[in-house]
Amino acid sequence: xxxxxxxxxxxxxxxxxxxxxxxxxxxxxDIDTDQIIPxxxxxxxxxxxxxxxxxxxxxxxxxxxxxxxxxxxxxxxxANVLVVNANFGCGSSREHAxxxxxxxxxxxxxxxxxxxxxxxxxxxxxIPTVTADQExxxxxxxxxxxxPDAEVDIDVAAETITYGDTVVDATVHDAQRKALxxxxxxxxALMGANESAVRETARSLPYVPAEHIxxxxx
Amino acid sequence: MSEGTLYDKVWDRHxxxxxxxxxxxxxxxxxxxxxxxxPQAFGMLRERDQxxxxxxxxxxxxxxxxxxxxRDRPYRDEAAENMMAELEExxxxxxxxxxxxxxxxxxxxxxxxxxxxxxQPGMTIVCGxxxxxxxxxxxxxAFGIGTSQIRDVxxxxxxxxxxxxxxxxxxxxxxxxxxxxxxxxxxxxxxxxTDGGVGYVYEYAGEAIEDLGMxxxxxxxxMSIEGGARAGYVNPDETTYEWLAETDAFADDPxxxxxxxxxxxxxxxxxxxxxxxxxxxxxxxIEPTVTWGTTPGQxxxxxxxxxxxxxxxxxxxxxxxRAQKHMRVDPGDTMEGYDIDVAFLGSCTNARLKDLxxxxxxxxxxxxxxxxxxxxxxxxxxxxxxxxxxxLDEIFKQAGFDWREPGCSMCLGMNxxxxxxxxxxxxxxxxxxxxxxxxxDGRTVLMSPIMVAAAAVTGEVTxxxxxxxxxxx
Numbered sequence: 125x126x127x128x129x130x131x132x133x134x135x136x137x138x139x140x141x142x143x144x145x146x147x148x149x150x151x152x153x154d155i156d157t158d159q160i161i162p163x164x165x166x167x168x169x170x171x172x173x174x175x176x177x178x179x180x181x182x183x184x185x186x187x188x189x190x191x192x193x194x195x196x197x198x199x200x201x202x203a204n205v206l207v208v209n210a211n212f213g214c215g216s217s218r219e220h221a222x223x224x225x226x227x228x229x230x231x232x233x234x235x236x237x238x239x240x241x242x243x244x245x246x247x248x249x250x251i252p253t254v255t256a257d258q259e260x261x262x263x264x265x266x267x268x269x270x271x272p273d274a275e276v277d278i279d280v281a282a283e284t285i286t287y288g289d290t291v292v293d294a295t296v297h298d299a300q301r302k303a304l305x306x307x308x309x310x311x312x313a314l315m316g317a318n319e320s321a322v323r324e325t326a327r328s329l330p331y332v333p334a335e336h337i338x339x340x341x342x
Numbered sequence: 343m344s345e346g347t348l349y350d351k352v353w354d355r356h357x358x359x360x361x362x363x364x365x366x367x368x369x370x371x372x373x374x375x376x377x378x379x380x381p382q383a384f385g386m387l388r389e390r391d392q393x394x395x396x397x398x399x400x401x402x403x404x405x406x407x408x409x410x411x412x413r414d415r416p417y418r419d420e421a422a423e424n425m426m427a428e429l430e431e432x433x434x435x436x437x438x439x440x441x442x443x444x445x446x447x448x449x450x451x452x453x454x455x456x457x458x459x460x461x462q463p464g465m466t467i468v469c470g471x472x473x474x475x476x477x478x479x480x481x482x483x484a485f486g487i488g489t490s491q492i493r494d495v496x497x498x499x500x501x502x503x504x505x506x507x508x509x510x511x512x513x514x515x516x517x518x519x520x521x522x523x524x525x526x527x528x529x530x531x532x533x534x535x536t537d538g539g540v541g542y543v544y545e546y547a548g549e550a551i552e553d554l555g556m557x558x559x560x561x562x563x564x565m566s567i568e569g570g571a572r573a574g575y576v577n578p579d580e581t582t583y584e585w586l587a588e589t590d591a592f593a594d595d596p597x598x599x600x601x602x603x604x605x606x607x608x609x610x611x612x613x614x615x616x617x618x619x620x621x622x623x624x625x626x627x628i629e630p631t632v633t634w635g636t637t638p639g640q641x642x643x644x645x646x647x648x649x650x651x652x653x654x655x656x657x658x659x660x661x662x663x664r665a666q667k668h669m670r671v672d673p674g675d676t677m678e679g680y681d682i683d684v685a686f687l688g689s690c691t692n693a694r695l696k697d698l699x700x701x702x703x704x705x706x707x708x709x710x711x712x713x714x715x716x717x718x719x720x721x722x723x724x725x726x727x728x729x730x731x732x733x734l735d736e737i738f739k740q741a742g743f744d745w746r747e748p749g750c751s752m753c754l755g756m757n758x759x760x761x762x763x764x765x766x767x768x769x770x771x772x773x774x775x776x777x778x779x780x781x782x783d784g785r786t787v788l789m790s791p792i793m794v795a796a797a798a799v800t801g802e803v804t805x806x807x808x809x810x811x812x813x814x815x
Contacts, residue, residue, distance in 0.1 A: 153661050154536055154637050158775040162782075163754045167407060167421035169381035169428045171489075181782040210657060211537040214570070214637075215775060216754075217472040218379065219488035240540055240572050241472060241486055248490030258657070299364040299504050308363050311502040312390070312494045315367050318359055322499055325358045325369040326396075330605045331462060332371065336398035 137310035140250050143232035143278045145204035147268035147287075148194050150179070155208065156215035157242065161224045174220055175227030195228070199272035207265050208235035210258070213242025222246045232278050234285060234294070236261050247300050247309055252280050256294045260285075264292070281305045344508035346615035348577055349543050352483040355609070356466045358500060365502040371465035371482075373495045374451045375402040375438065377429040378756070379470030383492035384432040396499040397437040401460055404429060404442060405450045406756045410719050410746035413443055422757065436496075449722020449748045452476040452690035456560065457724055459589025463578040463606040468495055473690050473772065475566040478575030479559035480582055481609065483543075485573040506541055506572070507618035512548035515626035520807040522700075523558030524692060524770070524790035526550065528631040530562075530623060531569040532641035535658075539571025542619070545611065546576050550625030556585045557696040564691045565772050568638035577610045630806055632677045633774045633788040635665030640774075641788075644805045647674050668776055669785050677803045680787065682768045684761060685710070685798035686779075687743075688719030689753040689771035692791045697770065698729050701795040702737045703811050710742030711801030717744040717759070719751040743798070755780025768797035 165177040183193040190196045206225065212235045213221060222245045225233070233246060234254045243253040256264075267287055268276065277286040278294070280301060285292040296304070303309040315322075326337045344350055358367040373396070380402075387394070394400060407422040417423040433440045441447035441454050448454070452473055455461040463481035468474060470492045477484035487501065495501055513526055531538075544566050551559065559576045566574030576582075583603065586592055592599040629643030640662065642648055650673035651662040666672070671680070687693070687701055698720065710716045718738050720726035726748055729735055735745045752759040753771035760780025761767055767779055767786050774786035787803060796804040 152664075153657060156637075156773075156775045158754075158773070158778050162777055163406075163756045164780070166378055167419075167425060167756065169425060170385065171382055181777050211540075211570070214536055215472065215773065217470055217474075217486035217488055219382075219470075219490060223489075237537060237540065239537070239570065241488060241567075245488035245490065248488060303363040303365075306362065308361075311361070311363075311365075311491075312386075312392075312497045314361055314363070315358075315494060315498040315500045315502060316392075318367060318500075319498075321358050322367075322369060322395075325356065326499070329355060329369070329371065331465060331602055332399070336396060338395065 137307045138250060139307035140252060140304040141281050143205060143252060143280070144275060145231065146202060146273060147205045147207050147264070147276045148200040148203035149207045149265035149268050150194055151209060151265060153210040154214055155212050157213060157218050157221040158215055160213065160221040161218065166218060166220050171220065171223040171227065174224040178224045178228045204229050204231040205276045205278065206230045206233045207261065207268055208233060209261060210236040212238050214239040217241045219245045219248070222249055222251060226251060234261065234264065234278065247303060250304065250309055252278065252296060252300065252304055254278055254285065254294045254296050256285065256292050260292045344616055344618050346612035347508050347545060347617065348481055348575055348609050348611045349483060349508050349545070351609045352464055352466065353505060355464070361502055363502065365504050367500050368466055368503055370468050370495050370499055370501055371399060372460055372467045373400045374455055374467065374469035374474070375400060375433065376406060376451050376469070376471065377404050377425045378406040379489050380492055381425065381428045381432065382489045383496055386493045387496050392497045394436040394438065394496050399499065400438045402429065402433045402438050402440045403448055403451050403454055406750045406754070408443070408749040409757050410749045410751050410759055413747055419757070443723070446723050449725065450690045450693065450750055452564065453694060453721035453725065456480065456556070457589065457722060459586060459591025462586065462591070462602070463582060464609040468501055472567045473564050475573050476560050476564040476690060478563040478566070478573055479556060481575055481578035481606065483573060483575065486567060506543050508545055509539070509542045509619040509621060510545045510547055510617045512620065512622045513546065513550035513625040514548050514622060515550060515624055516553065517550050517625050517628060520630055520792065521628050522790040522792065523554050523561040525628050525631040526625065527562045527565045528633065528638065528641045528788065529628050531565065531639045532631070533623065534569055534621065536568060536637050536639040537570040539566065539569040542571050544569070544571045544574035546574060548625065551576055552579065555581060555696060557694045560694070561691050565638065568772060578606050630790065630793055632793065632803060634669060634671050634677050635662060636668055636774055636776050637661065637665065638772065638774060638788060640665055642677060644678055645676060647676055649673060677787065678805055680803040681766060682787065682797050682802060683714060683765040684767040685714055685716035685794050686752045686767055686769040686771065687717070687791055687794050688721070688751050690721065691772045692770035693719060693721030693725065695725050695728050697791040698725070698734050701791040702734045704792055704795040704806065704809060705741045705743070705799065706737045708741055708799045710798050714798055714801050716742060716798040717746055717752070719746045719759070720748050722748050752779050754778060768794045768803065770794045
């Protein structure tokens with residue numbers, strides 16, 4: 125196994141302290157990953173090109189005609205802050221869901237609440253999942269609808285969402301905030317620095333045969 | 343914070359170190375791999391010029407895209423063939439064992455792990471699939487991960503996680519006739535909601551859970567994620583050990599079984615353990631339960647009325663209204679008598695031998711309704727072989743079911759097995775999301791395998807308790 129390219133303690137990923145841009149609202153609770161990216165678009169071996177399939181079945185009818193959906197609307201085409209409601213991203217573990225949104229142009233998601241695996245997958249891509257109360261989210265969705273060109277600013281470190289004259293107290297989960305702000309969300313590199321401790325843990329477990337544990341490098 | 347639970351103990355045994363993010367680095371005891379979520383992770387590994395750290399703690403199979411009819415290579419579906427070829431190259435190049443169709447061991451990843459004895463108590467188990475929670479039935483700490491986390495596990499043998507809270511769900515009493523593990527978990531999700539488990543791991547306990555065999559415990563743990571809980575588990579006991587003793591891991595090596603048993607016993611939740619939350623559910627009051635909507639939390643007992651959205655908590659009303667419109671159901675009605683077009687018996691929730699046996703007992707000597715297309719998709723090649731050895735395939739075929747090769751199939755419609763148009767399906771699977779079974783107008787009613795059998799025969803959602811079991815199997 126090769127060593128990671130940095131030494132332990134060095135920040136192994138880009139710092140994400142702030143996301144600024146225009147918003148796009150997608151309303152509704154329990155929007156699942158099958159809606160974000162239907163399974164038939166996952167028959168691929170790379171994530172390239174997934175952006176165009178975001179919310180596909182909500183955006184197109186059987187004859188591929190456009191339906192009413194924010195992702196189809198002209199005024200949101202440059203948006204990068206997605207504003208959603210409760211339990212967004214529930215369902216499958218497919219990273220294809222945040223990958224599709226990211227490749228469509230989304231850099232941050234703001235909502236009432238998120239499914240855990242989805243939030244974890246977003247973090248692995250450096251996308252903050254920021255939460256606020258229901259009324260505050262709905263007010264932000266209304267604002268974005270009325271002002272599609274207005275700037276929305278998410279301060280990950282300060283846990284605020286700023287738009288117009290409004291500053292919303294938001295929440296970024298502790299570990300996520302730390303990972304993004306300090307640039308330590310590339311966990312492969314972070315954990316790779318602890319190789320010998322990993323082997324020690326493996327050796328301490330009765331069910332792991334010695335021959336399953338790689339030898340320490342000289 | 344919880345203390346003395348299986349979750350606490352398994353976590354502590356696998357903790358490598360605390361990370362600067364505030365997460366813990368956990369060693370992964372078993373990494374299961376399938377074709378849909380892994381290729382990008384292997385690609386990321388190659389980009390970084392890294393190798394698989396623990397190939398012998400990794401096991402692969404093919405399930406999501408694999409055809410369940412003609413499986414001659416190359417697969418007729420070019421995209422499926424490409425994914426299969428990519429998986430073969432990735433695992434063979436890394437020294438990872440692969441239960442492929444030629445091995446006779448292929449199947450849905452959450453069926454083959456337990457049946458081969460790869461899944462054991464006290465392990466940490468991950469897979470790029472949300473239904474990895476299934477393996478918790480053995481007292482393992484098992485959860486689904488995304489592709490970047492698969493890369494983490496391939497490269498380091500570890501996962502970065504934050505510790506969660508533990509909720510004990512105690513199901514008391516005895517389950518009634520015609521009531522199965524599936525009805526229990528649908529009831530739990532119906533009560534606690536699809537996001538009720540976010541931030542929690544579920545420990546399932548109580549008489550009704552202890553009375554279940556491993557198949558039933560797997561069905562329950564499998565759907566933990568549908569209730570928002572990333573993992574769920576049952577403490578290992580004699581039922582667990584009986585299953586394990588017969589698997590490949592221990593059948594020829596009873597000494598190894600005896601060597602590991604003290605470890606399995608040691609990670610059981612202590613009698614004086616502390617939980618973050620405890621919920622008690624009366625198991626004897628559970629009816630055969632089905633979904634009426636488009637989330638697995640929109641459930642009702644078969645004799646219970648579909649709720650009026652106006653009577654639900656405010657945050658659930660809008661979702662309920664849209665669901666009832668999609669499903670074309672009305673508040674106040676029951677789901678009994680709801681016309682179905684398709685009966686699907688399969689998936690990682692309910693496609694094990696016991697599920698097929700129980701369904702066959704209701705199908706034998708009867709015929710599938712003329713307006714229904716019905717299929718059985720066994721969970722693995724071993725399940726299929728064992729079922730055929732008992733003659734279950736003949737029972738299903740004589741009744742008019744299609745008897746297919748193993749895979750995920752119509753649970754998510756990534757192969758040819760899909761709903762068409764607005765077909766309604768009685769399904770033993772785990773998700774009734776809009777579009778889930780391959781058609782965006784398709785309608786899914788989740789239920790137990792015996793309820794699927796009953797619906798296949800009558801052509802409508804049916805209270806299985808009103809049907810006579812014709813079992814000779």
